[in-house]
Every structure is written in structure tokens, then in C-alpha cells.
Amino acid sequence: MKYQSFMLKVVDAKKAEIRKALKDAGIEVRALTEVYSEESGTPQEGAGTDAEKK
Numbered sequence: 343m344k345y346q347s348f349m350l351k352v353v354d355a356k357k358a359e360i361r362k363a364l365k366d367a368g369i370e371v372r373a374l375t376e377v378y379s380e381e382s383g384t385p386q387e388g389a390g391t392d393a394e395k396k
Contacts, residue, residue: 345372349377361374
């Protein structure tokens with residue numbers, strides 16, 4: 343058996359919803375950990391841009 347790790351970025355999803363969607367697709371999830379979260383709102387200056395391009 344081969345274990346793999348992936349990073350998944352989502353908008354407005356809960357861990358339980360992600361786990362269920364993956365399970366429904368036949369994907370076994372060993373662990374699901376939230377590593378970063380931020381509130382969306384008014385975009386800040388430079389948000390979503392590459393710092394090296396400035």
C-alpha cells in the first residue's frame with residue numbers, strides 16, 4: 343500500500359463535508375487537518391499577487 347499526502351484549498355467547506363465527498367468518491371482519508379484559515383472580505387492590497395512581480 344502506498345500512502346500519499348495532498349494539499350487541498352477550498353472555499354466555504356467544512357472538514358466533515360470534504361471527508362464525505364472524498365469517501366463518496368472512493369478515496370480513503372487517513373487524516374484531514376486544517377492548516378490555515380482566513381476570513382474573506384475586502385481584498386487587501388497585493389492579495390493574490392506574486393510578491394516578486396511587484
